Amino acid sequence: MKKSYLFAVFILCSIIGLSACKPDQRIETEASSTSVRPPLVNESSSESEAVLPSEETKNAGINDLSFEDTSYNYDVVTGATQTTFGSNPKPLYTYEEKLKKMFWSNQPPLGLMEGNYFANDGYFDVGNKGIVEIITDDTQKIINVEFNEYGAENYYASKYAGANKRLSDYAFFQAQNPRTDTTLVTVVNGITFVEKQMREENRITGNFETVKGSSTTAREGLMAIAAELAEEIKQPSKTKYIGYAEDFGNGLIGRIQLTVTDGTIDSARYDEYFADQPEKIVADHLKKYYRQSKYFSLEYHEETKDDFIAFSDHLTKAIVDQQTLVFENSEFTKHPSFASYQKLIEHIER
Template sequence: MILVLSSLTLVACSNENSQPDEPKAKKVAVESQGHDYNYDVVTSATTTTFGTHPEAKYTKEEKEARMFWSVQSPTGLIKGHYYKNESEFDGGNRGILELVTDDDGKLIHVEFNEMASANYYEPKYANASKRLSDYAFFQASNTRTDDTLVTWVNGITFLEGQMLAENRLDGNFETVKGSSTSARNGMMPLAAEMKDWVKKPFGFYYYGIAEPLGNGLTARLQVVTEDGKLVSVKYDEIFADQKQEITDPNLQAFYRQSKYFSLDYGKETANSFVKFADGIEKQVLKTQDLLDVPEQDTESFRNYEKLAQKIHVEMGK
């Protein structure tokens, strides 16, 4: 079963609030992971407000109620030919674009990640994932997002959805006004470089599976092979987009983050999950067997083993 990240529907064609020096925007309604968004979108870069701190328009509670973004991966199984491209842009931020296609070359999965630069102006986020840490909350807390009500995640998932829906990697795309820098300077150039790559298999194959655990967490395992050899095994557990969906009150603070990339969760747990996931990958790459891993009496190990068994079956087909 293949699931896409989002679907896009136009609902209007103007924005009376556009600034004179800004490209003319239009409203787009987006449905993603069961939540409706309304974005101002443009077809070129927008003027950045980086470094500004205008007067607040909302209280913290009001703004939290107005803003939403999703960090959830598609649930179910995705498998196909795998492609990866990465590069630094805008002062050392590292963009990483991963694509999966079916046997006919059609895009079935598009995922962009960005690691903040080593000298990022807010030291907490140096080398951190902008997608799966609390980086988007950091953006949301700044009053410069009071007008747009969007974060890095909104801009990227919107572009991912377009690429999937239109099955293309180059040419111009609409981007979310107020959250277009990484999309245009990071993701789009990487995608354009890959437009000819996806016309033929490179020998890399992807198996990805994500399943809700029923407690406000989703387990995700991503496996990549090169000519049949295991070369990447990434396991993570992603917290729900709404804190009330997380059954353990002690974990609700980490909503819209993942165990592997959450800076605060890592600090609170002495990076135990990172050590666990890295240990799994090291062992599997050594044995070349997803199931040849020393048993551990932990919930995360049992979650990993369940997904690994399913991918093991798929790899044997």
């Protein structure tokens, strides 16, 4: 009798347990296979990476630039939105599924850029640092607006404390978070969307549309810090900008940037950007760094023991110290990236 009673209880519990599991199993299946929004990127531009062929870039004139031109289907807002930070929504996709749906670009404008140079920085949100750079031509037309955000020193994800969010793997970190499942956007989407509006509308003040789910950096960072330059950019700047970027055709884009005041080079920067799509990167061991740059990729630093940073820092320091772009028989001229640097400076007259 006792055995029969225990057996009956076991059967009853099993039925209840199985019944309780079914809704969760069904929800997970539906969530992973159901799209909650239209595709982020229009089909016609899904493979887009606005790269001029190398010869066209070389032959283009000053400020005849090529900007990345993927067409997005963003959900946009015209005001501040409530943050989802701290929430813990149920995942709608696996990470692999999300990467197929999401897209953002790290590509710099290609070609030769020259003009008046303006820069401003500030802190926002929880201590993140923002730096905005604006280039205008002689008619005060905006040629480029570029914003970079660096994680606060006490950032909750310590890996990204002080890290460049645009050119490191930070956007992939965001892509892994279920909070981006419904919007399918990262901080890079939010930044580049507003930069494009500022450039095309030739203004840095007033209201701009922002990407839903990525508006804090755009509104509290880029828009606020840029607006402080509104009066300054109406006049020529004593500091001039000279920059050149070129797609090398192997999945890497080289970029040299200089600021010059009264004929003296004030600053120099050299970086190489990995392509937006891994299949465009020829070297297999570099494919995993797509949408990042050699100078700011945290994983690339670790794997190469900061080799590129050391090269770039030595090179750019020598440019400023010696006031020249041409070097021979220096230690850094033996570095593999020096040949790429030499290709770029052929297009800059000094």
